[in-house]
Amino acid sequence: MSKALGPRPPGGRVTLLALARDLGVSRATVSNAYNRPDQLSAGLRARILGRAAELGFSGPDPIARGLRRGRVGAVGVLVDEGLSYAFSDPTAVLFLDGLAREVQADGLGLLLHAAPGGGGGELGPIRNAAVDAWVLQSLPEGHPAVAAAQAHGRPVVVLDQPALPGVPLVGIDDAAGTAAAVRHLVGLGHRRLAVLSTPLRADRAEGPADLDRQRRAGYQVVARRLAGAASAATDAGLDWAGVPVLECAANDPDAGARGTARLLDTADPPTAIVAFSDQLALGALRAAAAAGREVPGQLSVIGFDDSPTARSTVPPLTTVAQPLLDRGQDVGSLVRALLAGKQVTSPAPYAVRLVVRGSTGPVEPAGG
Amino acid sequence: MSKALGPRPPGGRVTLLALARDLGVSRATVSNAYNRPDQLSAGLRARILGRAAELGFSGPDPIARGLRRGRVGAVGVLVDEGLSYAFSDPTAVLFLDGLAREVQADGLGLLLHAAPGGGGGELGPIRNAAVDAWVLQSLPEGHPAVAAAQAHGRPVVVLDQPALPGVPLVGIDDAAGTAAAVRHLVGLGHRRLAVLSTPLRADRAEGPADLDRQRRAGYQVVARRLAGAASAATDAGLDWAGVPVLECAANDPDAGARGTARLLDTADPPTAIVAFSDQLALGALRAAAAAGREVPGQLSVIGFDDSPTARSTVPPLTTVAQPLLDRGQDVGSLVRALLAGKQVTSPAPYAVRLVVRGSTGPVEPAGG
DNA sequence: GCCCGGATCTGTACCGATCCGGAAGATACG
DNA sequence: CGTATCTTCCGGATCGGTACAGATCCGGGC
Numbered sequence: 001m002s003k004a005l006g007p008r009p010p011g012g013r014v015t016l017l018a019l020a021r022d023l024g025v026s027r028a029t030v031s032n033a034y035n036r037p038d039q040l041s042a043g044l045r046a047r048i049l050g051r052a053a054e055l056g057f058s059g060p061d062p063i064a065r066g067l068r069r070g071r072v073g074a075v076g077v078l079v080d081e082g083l084s085y086a087f088s089d090p091t092a093v094l095f096l097d098g099l100a101r102e103v104q105a106d107g108l109g110l111l112l113h114a115a116p117g118g119g120g121g122e123l124g125p126i127r128n129a130a131v132d133a134w135v136l137q138s139l140p141e142g143h144p145a146v147a148a149a150q151a152h153g154r155p156v157v158v159l160d161q162p163a164l165p166g167v168p169l170v171g172i173d174d175a176a177g178t179a180a181a182v183r184h185l186v187g188l189g190h191r192r193l194a195v196l197s198t199p200l201r202a203d204r205a206e207g208p209a210d211l212d213r214q215r216r217a218g219y220q221v222v223a224r225r226l227a228g229a230a231s232a233a234t235d236a237g238l239d240w241a242g243v244p245v246l247e248c249a250a251n252d253p254d255a256g257a258r259g260t261a262r263l264l265d266t267a268d269p270p271t272a273i274v275a276f277s278d279q280l281a282l283g284a285l286r287a288a289a290a291a292g293r294e295v296p297g298q299l300s301v302i303g304f305d306d307s308p309t310a311r312s313t314v315p316p317l318t319t320v321a322q323p324l325l326d327r328g329q330d331v332g333s334l335v336r337a338l339l340a341g342k343q344v345t346s347p348a349p350y351a352v353r354l355v356v357r358g359s360t361g362p363v364e365p366a367g368g
Numbered sequence: 369m370s371k372a373l374g375p376r377p378p379g380g381r382v383t384l385l386a387l388a389r390d391l392g393v394s395r396a397t398v399s400n401a402y403n404r405p406d407q408l409s410a411g412l413r414a415r416i417l418g419r420a421a422e423l424g425f426s427g428p429d430p431i432a433r434g435l436r437r438g439r440v441g442a443v444g445v446l447v448d449e450g451l452s453y454a455f456s457d458p459t460a461v462l463f464l465d466g467l468a469r470e471v472q473a474d475g476l477g478l479l480l481h482a483a484p485g486g487g488g489g490e491l492g493p494i495r496n497a498a499v500d501a502w503v504l505q506s507l508p509e510g511h512p513a514v515a516a517a518q519a520h521g522r523p524v525v526v527l528d529q530p531a532l533p534g535v536p537l538v539g540i541d542d543a544a545g546t547a548a549a550v551r552h553l554v555g556l557g558h559r560r561l562a563v564l565s566t567p568l569r570a571d572r573a574e575g576p577a578d579l580d581r582q583r584r585a586g587y588q589v590v591a592r593r594l595a596g597a598a599s600a601a602t603d604a605g606l607d608w609a610g611v612p613v614l615e616c617a618a619n620d621p622d623a624g625a626r627g628t629a630r631l632l633d634t635a636d637p638p639t640a641i642v643a644f645s646d647q648l649a650l651g652a653l654r655a656a657a658a659a660g661r662e663v664p665g666q667l668s669v670i671g672f673d674d675s676p677t678a679r680s681t682v683p684p685l686t687t688v689a690q691p692l693l694d695r696g697q698d699v700g701s702l703v704r705a706l707l708a709g710k711q712v713t714s715p716a717p718y719a720v721r722l723v724v725r726g727s728t729g730p731v732e733p734a735g736g
Numbered sequence: 737g738c739c740c741g742g743a744t745c746t747g748t749a750c751c752g753a754t755c756c757g758g759a760a761g762a763t764a765c766g
Numbered sequence: 767c768g769t770a771t772c773t774t775c776c777g778g779a780t781c782g783g784t785a786c787a788g789a790t791c792c793g794g795g796c
Contacts, residue, residue, distance in 0.1 A: 013521060015782060026746045031784060040744065058519035062498045063434045064782035067751050072431055072498040074442070074479055083468040083478070087461040100451040104482060107493035110451070111442055112468065113477040125475035130430040130440040130498050151426035153381060383752060394776045399754060408774060432752035436781050 014057040023051055034059055066130065074111040075103050075335055076131035078145055080138050081117040081202075089251060089279060090307040091324055092137070095159060098328020099135065099335075106336055108132070115145035117202065123148040133335050135159065140202050140218035155338035157331050161220045168338075169346045170330045174221055175228030177320040177352040178274060181302045182232035184318070184354055185272040189363040190300060191238065194263045194270035195229060195245040196256060196280050198222055206249035206258070211241060225276050225304070244270070248280055256283020257290070264291050264299075271363050272300035278307040281317055285359065296361030306355055315358030322352050382425040391419055402427055434498065442479040443471050443703055444499035446513055448506050449485040449570075457619060457647060458675040459692055460505070463527060466696020467503065467703075474704055476500070483513040485570065491516040501703050503527065508570050508586035523706035525699050529588045536706075536714045538698045542589055543596030545688040545720040546642060549670045550600035552686070552722055553640040557731040558668060559606065562631045562638035563597060563613040564624060564648050566590055574617035574626070579609060593644050593672070612638065616648055624651020625658070632659050632667075639731050640668040646675040649685055653727065664729030674723055683726030690720050 020027040025048070032039040033048040052058070066072035077096070079086035086092045100110050111131050116122060126148040133155040139146055141162045150156055150164070158169040185193060200209055201218040217223040230240040246263050248255035256275060260283060263270060275281035281303030285295060293299045295315060303310055306321030330347060337344045388395040393416070400407040401416040420426070434440035445464070447454035454460045468478050479499050484490060494516040501523040507514055509530045518524055518532070526537040553561060568577055569586040585591040598608040614631050616623035624643060628651060631638060643649035649671030653663060661667045663683060671678055674689030698715060705712045 017782070027783075028747080028785085029745060032745085035784080044744085056521075058521075059495055060784085061435075061520070061782050062496045063431065063438075063440055064751090065496065065784075066431045066498050067429075067435045067753085067782080068784045070431075070751080072440075073493060073496060074498065076477075084465040087455065087465055093455040093461075097452040097455055100480065100482070104493075107490065107496075109444075109479045109481040109493065109497055111477045111479045114468070114472060122475065125441060125472075125477065127427055128430045128433065128441060128475075129477055130434050130442065152429070153424075153426075385752070395753075396755080396777080397775055400775085403754080412774085428754085429752055432781090433754075435752080435783090436754045438781080 014052075014055045016057070016060055019048070019052055019055060019057045022055065023048060031060065063130075071132050071339075072130045073108050074131045075099075075108050076111045076113060076126075076129050076134045076149065078113055078115045078126065078134065078136050078139065078149055080115050083112055083114055085251070086112075089277075090309060091277070091279075091305050094307070094324035095137065095328040095331075098325040098330075099332045100328075102329045102332025103335060106339070108335075115139055115143060127151055132339055133157070135331055135335065136162065136164075138219070138221070141220065142218075143202075155335065157334045157338065159327060159331050163220065168334050168344050170327050170334065170350075171221075171346075172322045172327070172350040172352055174224035174349075174352075175231070177304060177322070177354075178225040178228035178276070179232035180352070180354045181274050181304070181320055182229050182236070184356070184360065185274065185300060185302065186232070186236040186238075188272075188300065188360060190272040191363075192268065192270045192272070193233065193238070193243050194273050195226070195243060196259050196263065196273050196275040196284055197226070197245055197247050198251045198276045198280065199249065200247050204249045205247060206255070207247060207262070209245045209247040213247070214245060222276065229274060248283075251277050251279050253279055253283035253286060256280030257287040258283070260284040260287035261291065264288070264293065271298070272360070273302070275301065275303050278303040278305045278310045278317060278319055281319065281359075282309065282313060285313055285315075285317070295359050298364055300360040300363075302360055310355075310357070313359070318357045318360040319355055320352050321355045323350055326350070382420075382423045384425070384428055387416070387420055387423060387425045390423065391416060399428065431498075439500050439707075440498045441476050442499045443467075443476050444479045444481060444494075444497050444502040444517065446481055446483045446494065446502065446504050446507065446517055448483050451480055451482055453619070454480075457645075458677060459645070459647075459673050462675070462692035463505070463696040463699075466693040466698075467700045468696075470697045470700025471703055474707070476703075483507055483511060495519050500707055501525070503699055503703065504530065504532075506587070506589070509588065510586075511570075523703065525702045525706065527695060527699050531588065536702050536712050538695050538702065538715060538718075539589075540690045540695070540718040540720055542592035542717075542720075543599070545672060545690070546593040546596035546644070547600035548720070548722045549642050549672070549688055550597050550604070552724070553642065553668060553670065553728065554600070554604040554606070556640075556668065556728060558640040559731075560636065560638045560640070561601065561606070561611050562641050563594070563611060564627050564631065564641050564643040564652055565594070565613055565615050566619045566644045566648065567617065568615050572617045573615060574623070575615060575630070577613045577615040581615070582613060590644065597642060619645050619647050621647055621651035621654060624648030625655040626651070628652040628655035629659065632656070632661065639666070640728070641670070643669065643671050646671040646673045646678045646685060646687055649687065649727075650677065650681060653681055653683075653685070663727050666732055668728040668731075670728055678723075678725070681727070686725045686728040687723055688720050689723045691718055694718070 016030050017027050020030045033045045113126055134149040135157050137159040139162050156167045160171050214226050233240050246259045248259045273284050275284055281301055284301045288295050288299050303317045303319035306319045310317040310319045334344055384398050385395050388398045401413045502517040503525050505527040507530055524535045528539050582594050601608050614627045616627045641652050649669050652669045656663050656667050671685045671687035674687045678685040678687045702712055
């Protein structure tokens with residue numbers, strides 16, 4: 001009936017060709033057994049799959065298939081300065097979640113690579129990464145990793161920045177966000193504002209950022225947020241040059257707390273702080289508590305992002321909400337479209353929305 | 369001097385072969401220009417790289433190189449039920465961070481794939497993923513994705529579970545952890561304990577888990593934690609069967625809060641709760657506050673993991689600390705060793721350490 | 737009985753590189 | 767000046783599959 005069963009796998013790995021020979025069929029047929037069941041009879045297919053199981057052949061080699069098909073089923077994601085940061089920031093996490101959820105529909109996985117910070121790291125791993133497309137996120141203009149990712153000419157999609165010619169970008173209306181925040185505070189009577197900013201450049205500087213440094217912001221998102229705040233402040237009759245902008249060295253609560261402490265420890269401390277991220281705002285709340293300033297009684301704090309934690313701070317954080325998960329999905333669907341060969345354009349920047357919770361309030365009647 | 373420059377790239381992508389022909393050298397030489405600079409003269413190398421830039425050839429194709437070299441520079445990571453969970457749990461995040469940090473040294477990236485939950489998803493993407501090794505994490509025994517990951521015979525390393533024959537595993541002494549927690553509480557005078565457990569099986573059940581369900585725990589980590597708690601409780605003269613074990617449907621604060629509410633809403637509520645994760649403990653604190661129970665005055669809560677947030681809860685969380693980042697790095701170095709062809713064995717389970725903070729205290733003198 | 741279309745399966749040409757042994761030319765040495 | 771030794775570079779062979787264009791076989795229609 002059946003031919004005498006061949007011996008067990010000789011030792012090495014079993015390949016599709018070996019299986020084909022063992023069965024006396026062509027490699028194409030074995031390949032079809034896996035990839036196009038309709039191209040061969042059910043009986044033969046069963047025989048192939050059966051013998052494959054016996055021999056320990058578990059389907060075509062993914063890499064070889066990748067070469068031939070030109071697809072490996074992976075979307076590269078470049079994250080700034082090590083994955084720890086990307087993971088610790090809820091904003092980035094939600095983005096990745098949305099992205100993963102979307103590309104998963106096409107069976108794609110996410111290949112995370114760190115964008116080497118400060119020129120220290122190697123670009124090789126990025127240039128040599130086997131991916132079908134790249135997603136860039138929060139990299140400063142002109143970061144070398146960007147070129148590395150673009151090198152092989154595969155589709156690229158950008159979140160927030162950097163802006164790249166011909167590359168679709170998903171972003172939000174940053175300027176409108178901070179402008180709304182400033183207007184909200186001004187409307188509550190505040191005149192002494194301060195800005196708690198995420199890093200302007202990748203040099204880990206911490207401290208007051210003068211107008212010159214503001215102008216030279218490497219992160220465009222931050223530049224736009226500054227511009228929005230400045231514009232709204234000016235419209236309200238404030239002198240922007242007099243509004244302290246404190247740049248934090250990192251986007252985490254600790255840095256935010258340090259920055260806030262510096263802002264408060266001045267002769268003429270602000271009555272309201274506009275933080276450029278909820279992470280920083282969290283730190284601001286902490287520092288305020290440590291300094292004995294009541295929020296919002298003596299100090300108003302407003303965040304940016306509306307990350308999940310904003311809801312459960314004490315007091316709950318007033319913040320500028322952006323659709324974190326949606327942006328990830330949008331990027332994902334752009335990637336899918338590009339991989340499907342479609343032409344795409346950047347969607348319009350998302351509108352943002354001010355969510356008023358408990359961390360902002362009217363300026364205190366009397367002087368402190 | 370130099371030959372007349374050839375025309376611009378005709379249109380399609382430039383391949384190594386095309387570049388070689390254009391320059392009149394062999395493909396091997398071009399390849400060497402990129403991969404083994406010492407194999408050709410500096411002059412020729414410069415000429416090759418120069419012309420490559422002109423033609424828009426940006427190095428050998430990663431996938432083809434992957435096929436030939438048998439390496440693609442990616443470590444697959446299988447995460448349970450969608451990436452959102454993996455990302456939202458600080459425990460998993462720190463693990464991934466440690467892992468990424470370690471494998472990065474070899475230029476490897478992390479390819480995240482979701483392990484389809486409940487048989488709904490496809491295994492194809494996993495079987496066809498182009499990776500050099502797989503890392504499995506927190507998957508219940510016998511999950512189909514495990515076989516899919518093992519199919520191609522590439523190295524596999526497991527964190528916590530599932531235990532697989534011949535596969536190195538990194539884990540902690542779970543039983544000792546919960547045992548220490550129980551002893552701590554008993555030492556404070558507590559006799560009415562309750563356990564707030566992460567899911568026992570992947571069926572999203574929520575509610576009291578009787579002894580039978582406890583025995584059938586699919587997640588071995590949880591089984592061990594239950595065993596440790598049971599053993600310590602018995603040693604202290606308590607009847608384990610009388611200790612309520614409430615299984616949460618997910619490992620997040622919301623589920624923990626729901627579970628705690630149920631535990632507290634009984635005729636004979638516990639005076640102390642042992643949560644199997646900090647995430648759940650967070651929820652417990654929330655639920656306790658909502659129910660008007662003071663912590664630790666009226667209710668002691670103890671967590672597990674010592675995640676970063678444990679430090680900043682109110683009150684700070686007493687918890688069983690495990691070296692989250694280190695475990696990731698350990699898994700990473702095992703992966704590296706395996707890829708280097710070395711023989712490895714599972715390291716001994718990490719010892720855990722009880723960190724006493726403010727969420728546990730002596731049982732209240734009088735009855736409530 | 738002959739021609740035709742569909743179902744099956746095969747052969748061959750890639751996909752785009754890397755590796756290994758060896759050939760040419762240059763240099764060194766006795 | 768002949769030979770040993772590098773230094774450089776070249777030619778297959780190979781990695782493991784997939785796509786596409788046939789070749790075969792078979793039952794049916796006329």
